Amino acid sequence: MAEEKLYLYPVWLRAWHGINAIGIVVLIVTGLNMQFSNPDYSFINFELAVNLHNICGIIVTIGYLVFIIGNIATPNKKYYRMKWKGLRKRLFKQFRFYTQGMFKGEKPPFPVSEKRKFNPLQKFSYVVVMYLFVPIAIVTGIALLFPELIIEEVYTVSGIFLTAILHASMGFLISIFLIVHLYVASIGKNPLNNFKSIITGWHHA
Ligand code: HEM
Secondary structure, eight states, X not given: OOOOXXXXXXXXXXXHHHXXXXXXXXXXXXXXXXXXOOSSOOSSOHHHHHXXXXXXXXXXXXXXXXXXXXXXXXXXGGGXXXXXXXXXXXXXXXXXXXHTGGGGTOOOSSOOOSXXXXXXXXXXXHHHIIIIIHHHHHHHHHHHHSXXXXXXXXXXXXXXXXXXXXXHHHHHHHHHHHHHHHHHHTOSSSTTHHHHHHHHSEEEO
């Protein structure tokens, strides 16, 4: 039987994804470096870490606008539309496959097709990360870049402190997402299949 090939990742999406992936990895490394800064020892010089963090933050923000515009203007938006009815059942079915089914050699319950690029767990996590975690990280990041914009006090607690906590929490959640994302992306026909797809654009079923 001939191998099925699907073109799922258009050029603009691959360009965004590549820039976003590198940008976010640098943001995580430099963010951790600042969070755990120590005057006696630093993995990256503190000032360099701040500058790199600011530059990558701006690059990821511009990239995010490309992602949003691309997802408004092209058919890629259809893969992000959530159907709430029966969602819990579908998420559980996919979770069961990842934790049991795939180790028993079962077929995936939601195979990739032109109509369905993501399985329910992938779709749910992409929507939460791209429409909640990343925008909150961007807005709080911009606020920290221009602290004069931030409310001085919220119930006697410093507004900058609250913004920084929210920003770092999003960084933490995006880091956890990234670890799970890399593991899940390695599940497929072979461990490199999906990584090749996000570079070439073609999914090999
Ligand atoms: C080293 C870093 C990364 C690698 C190697 C990587 C790898 C991949 C791969 C292989 C895919 C295609 C298969 C799939 O959908 O699972 C993908 C898609 C995707 N990744 Fe990543 N990723 C990285 C970082 C990130 C980051 C930091 C984010 C977001 C904060 C992200 C968000 C997404 C999204 C939303 C998609 C689906 C895009 C679409 O088809 O509309 N990725 N990634």
